[in-house]
Amino acid sequence: MRNKIIEVNKLSKRYKKAKELALDGVSFYVEKGAFFALLGPNGAGKTTTVSILNTTLSKTSGEATIDGLDIEKDSLKVRKNIGVIFQSPSLDKNLTAEENIRFHVNLYGLYPYRFTFSMMDKKYQKKVIKMAGLLGIENDIHKPIKTFSGGMKRKLEILRSLMHEPKVLFLDEPTTGLDPISRSNLWDYLIDLRKKKNVTIFLTTHYLEEAENADYACVINKGKVVAKGSPQDIKDQLVERFMVVDAKKRNELLKELKKFKVKISGKGPYKVVLNGIQPQKIVQKTKTPLTLLEIHNPTLEEAYVEIIEKDS
Amino acid sequence: MRNLNAIVAIAFRDITKLFRDKTRILANFVFPVIFIGVLGGSLQSNLQESLPYNFLTFVFTGVIAQTLFQSTASGIISLVEDRQNDFAQELFVSPIPRHSILIGKIFGETIVSFIQVSMVILFGVIIGVPLVFPALMRVLPFFPVVAFMGGAFGVLVMSTLTNQKTASQIFPFLIFPQFFLAGVFNPIKILPTPILIASRAMPMTYAVDLVRSIYYAGSSEREFVVLFNTQTNLSVVLGLFLVFLTLGTYLFVKNEKDK
Numbered sequence: 001m002r003n004k005i006i007e008v009n010k011l012s013k014r015y016k017k018a019k020e021l022a023l024d025g026v027s028f029y030v031e032k033g034a035f036f037a038l039l040g041p042n043g044a045g046k047t048t049t050v051s052i053l054n055t056t057l058s059k060t061s062g063e064a065t066i067d068g069l070d071i072e073k074d075s076l077k078v079r080k081n082i083g084v085i086f087q088s089p090s091l092d093k094n095l096t097a098e099e100n101i102r103f104h105v106n107l108y109g110l111y112p113y114r115f116t117f118s119m120m121d122k123k124y125q126k127k128v129i130k131m132a133g134l135l136g137i138e139n140d141i142h143k144p145i146k147t148f149s150g151g152m153k154r155k156l157e158i159l160r161s162l163m164h165e166p167k168v169l170f171l172d173e174p175t176t177g178l179d180p181i182s183r184s185n186l187w188d189y190l191i192d193l194r195k196k197k198n199v200t201i202f203l204t205t206h207y208l209e210e211a212e213n214a215d216y217a218c219v220i221n222k223g224k225v226v227a228k229g230s231p232q233d234i235k236d237q238l239v240e241r242f243m244v245v246d247a248k249k250r251n252e253l254l255k256e257l258k259k260f261k262v263k264i265s266g267k268g269p270y271k272v273v274l275n276g277i278q279p280q281k282i283v284q285k286t287k288t289p290l291t292l293l294e295i296h297n298p299t300l301e302e303a304y305v306e307i308i309e310k311d312s
Numbered sequence: 313m314r315n316l317n318a319i320v321a322i323a324f325r326d327i328t329k330l331f332r333d334k335t336r337i338l339a340n341f342v343f344p345v346i347f348i349g350v351l352g353g354s355l356q357s358n359l360q361e362s363l364p365y366n367f368l369t370f371v372f373t374g375v376i377a378q379t380l381f382q383s384t385a386s387g388i389i390s391l392v393e394d395r396q397n398d399f400a401q402e403l404f405v406s407p408i409p410r411h412s413i414l415i416g417k418i419f420g421e422t423i424v425s426f427i428q429v430s431m432v433i434l435f436g437v438i439i440g441v442p443l444v445f446p447a448l449m450r451v452l453p454f455f456p457v458v459a460f461m462g463g464a465f466g467v468l469v470m471s472t473l474t475n476q477k478t479a480s481q482i483f484p485f486l487i488f489p490q491f492f493l494a495g496v497f498n499p500i501k502i503l504p505t506p507i508l509i510a511s512r513a514m515p516m517t518y519a520v521d522l523v524r525s526i527y528y529a530g531s532s533e534r535e536f537v538v539l540f541n542t543q544t545n546l547s548v549v550l551g552l553f554l555v556f557l558t559l560g561t562y563l564f565v566k567n568e569k570d571k
Contacts, residue, residue, distance in 0.1 A: 015571055056404050058569045079407040088398040094329050106321030107406035109314030113321045144332075 005168060005200050006030035006053065011062035013048050013223075022048045024223040025062070030168075030202060030216070035194065037211035037231075038204040040220040041308055046204035047087060049220070050172045053202075054084050067167055080108070083161030083199075087172045089153050091145050091160075098128055098141045101160050108164040117142070131159050151182030155189060162193070168200045175207065208301040219307055226307050239298040239306055241274045243282070246292035253288040260285075315412045322403075322416025323423065326387060330424050340383060344432040347375050349439055351497050365533035370524075372441045373451075374496035376429055377523040380455055381462035381516055382487055383428045387421030388414075388466025392479040410565045414557075418463035425459045444531075451526045457546070458519045461553045465515055467560030471567060490516040501539065515556075518548040 006029060013023040023045045030036040040046050051057035053064055055075040064071045066078050091100050098117050102124075106113045111121040118125070132141040135155055137148075145153060154174060161169060171190075175183040187210065194201055203210065211217050212231050219227040219234065227234045235241065246269035247253040257264055260282055263273040269292050272282065279295050330336060352371035360367055394400040403413055436443065469486060473479040492498060493507070494516035503511055511517055521538060522545035528534040529542070540548075 054405050056401070056569065057571060076407045076409065079405055082405070084401070084405045086398060086401045088401075090398045090400075090402040092325070092329075092399045092402075093397070094332050095325070099325075099328065103321055103325055104402070104406075107318045107403070107408055109317055109407075113317050113324065115324065 003032045004029045005032040005034075005067055006036075006202065007063075007065045008049075008053070009063045011049070011052065011064055012060045013045075013052060013057070014060045021060075021223050023052075023060075026220065026223070026225055028218045028225065028228055030200060032167075033198055033200055034215040035201045035213065036203065037214035037217040038202070038220065039206070039208065039211050039217055039304065040204075041206055043222075044220045045223040046206075046220065047172055048223075050084075050170050050202070050204055054082055054170055055079055080164070081167045083164070083166035083169045085154070085157050085161055085169070085171045085174050087174075087176055089150075089157065091153055091157060093146050094144065096142050097132075097137065097145050097148070097156055100145060100156070101128060101131075101163065104160045105163050110164060127163075135159065149182070150178050151185060154178065154182075154186055158190070158193070162197065162199070165197075166199065168202055170202045170204075172204050173206070174203070175205070175210065208299070208304050212299075219304065221308055227303075234307075235298055235303045236276065239303040241298060242296050243272050243274060243279045244269050244292060244294040244296065245272060245286075245290055246270065247288045247290050249288055253286070253290075256286050256288055257282070315408060318406070318408045319412055319416035319419060322413060323420030326390075326417065326420030327423055327427075330427065340379070340428045341431055341435070344375050344379065344435055347378075347497055348372055348432075348436060348441065352441075353439075355497075364536050366442050368441045369443065370499070370537055371497045372436050372443070373524050373527050374494075374520050375432055376451070377458050377520040378491060378494070378496045378516065379429045379432050380425045380458040381465070381519050383425035384418065384421040384459045384462035385466035385469070385487065386483065387424055388417055388463050389470050389473075389479050389483055391417060392470055392473060404568065410568070411561050414467055414561055414564065418460060418467070418557075421463055421466075422456055422459040425462070426455060429455065444527075447527045447529070447531070450529070451523055454522060454526060454546075457549055457553075458522065461515065461519055461549050461556070464553045464556035464560060467564065468556045469560075471560045471564035490514045493517065494520045496520055499537075501536065515552050518545050518552070521545050522549055 008029065009027050011023055011026045012021055014021050026045070026049065038046050038049060048057065052059050053066065053071060055071050055078050059072070067081050069078050069081070071078050092103070095103065102117065102120065105111050105124060111124045114120045117128075128141065129138070132138045135152065137152065140147065145156065148156065175186060178186065190201070191213070193199075203214065205211055214231055217228065217231050217234055218225055227237060229237065245253065245257070250268045254264070254270065257270065257272060260277060262275065262277060265271045283290075283293065348368070348371055352368045355371075356367040391400065394403070433448075469483065470479065473482060493500070493511040493514045495511070500511050500517075518540070521540055522542065525538045525540065525542045525545055528537050
């Protein structure tokens with residue numbers, strides 16, 4: 001098994017003056033190099049979890065470690081190992097794109113501070129120029145970021161956060177406020193980046209399709225974990241995957257289907273619940289000619305809506 | 313070493329921002345023009361005969377201290393603005409201790425206040441405020457002390473104010489009365505008891521008096537203008553700096569994390 005890079009154990013948080021817990025005993029872990037998604041509706045506790053993990057918010061109880069370091073006791077070391085893309089943009093609008101990046105590398109002690117770009121370390125200059133090329137903003141790198149589009153700002157933030165080569169990249173609802181094209185654009189970019197950099201990605205989102213690509217997902221609602229596993233596991237656990245079949249010779253079909261020890265309902269067409277059985281297996285072994293074959297594969301979205309509704 | 317580098321970067325960010333913010337430069341120039349030029353000038357013309365010291369110089373030295381103090385304090389309050397704009401997040405997740413962030417801010421805003429105060433001096437020279445230059449040079453090394461105190465005052469105010477709206481509403485109430493109680497442009501040597509108490513309780517009083525006690529040292533005008541001796545002023549200013557900074561930093565770190 002791969003190493004656990006993030007471990008969260010019975011984490012709880014009660015905000016000042018709040019009666020209810022924002023997080024109520026949340027436990028999960030993230031494997032090194034994985035793409036982890038924390039899913040949940042608005043107000044579920046996603047940002048609270050991320051804020052505690054990135055050491056900007058204190059916990060009420062429980063434990064959490066990142067790369068073996070306690071988030072409370074070793075907060076400075078933890079911060080060195082993580083990159084964070086916040087829900088709301090965190091670029092300084094009065095500075096240029098390059099100045100924002102320069103500020104970042106200075107904060108992380110990567111290169112000594114110089115008053116102008118041309119006075120900065122040559123390696124830094126090269127890196128920035130290459131980066132600007134990747135983003136297609138060679139001509140705008142010295143312009144105030146006020147002039148940048150929302151999608152471009154996000155990409156710039158991601159690039160900035162990767163300058164110090166973090167072990168974990170937190171993305172807190174990174175596509176909020178972006179149009180669908182910028183969104184899918186950003187995703188292509190992130191997926192590509194992950195391949196190249198092998199960084200662990202911790203994503204929070206309420207857009208389910210964004211979590212479909214995750215290796216592992218954890219669904220929280222009202223501060224509690226309601227489901228966890230691979231997106232497929234969550235689907236299997238929580239939503240019935242079934243197929244609908246029919247044939248002219250219904251009796252023969254029913255006889256054959258019964259051999260598979262699956263739940264069958266309906267008087268024809270028949271609804272066959274697929275509990276971990278591949279539909280292909282059933283179809284292969286069925287000799288009765290079929291007149292209807294539909295496989296119902298729920299999306300994570302359907303699973304998710306079901307979980308959330310069941311819970312409230 | 314990393315912290316030092318970060319402190320320099322944080323400080324220079326504020327300076328860069330000053331040069332991009334034309335309104336701030338202008339707004340900070342309007343104050344001295346009104347105070348020295350209009351207020352000082354008019355009082356000078358009407359009251360000078362009964363005064364044993366030059367009124368314009370009196371206001372000018374007061375405005376120097378006030379500019380250093382206020383510019384730094386209000387610059388620190390801009391961290392509240394950063395918090396609102398969410399730029400603060402970038403600062404707060406970086407591996408830099410909170411107190412280094414505040415120190416960087418204070419240094420940056422101190423340099424910003426030097427830029428502002430040099431414009432005030434330039435303006436004073438242009439309109440012909442009677443100045444003794446060696447005396448002014450003597451005050452120069454104490455500029456940082458006054459600015460630091462303003463910065464620490466800003467840290468304390470900022471750490472207790474949660475959002476930009478309350479900050480921008482409350483800050484004038486904390487700063488404007490101090491102009492008058494600290495005697496920036498009004499003599500406060502003799503005051504009715506309640507005002508006297510309020511005046512001597514204001515931090516800015518000691519900043520203003522520190523500048524004047526050094527500027528007027530050895531002159532015949534000193535006894536009419538200066539309240540305390542330099543050592544007293546300096547001790548109070550440094551003492552308050554330490555108290556404000558320690559308490560402010562403590563509250564800032566606590567309030568930022570314990571929500």
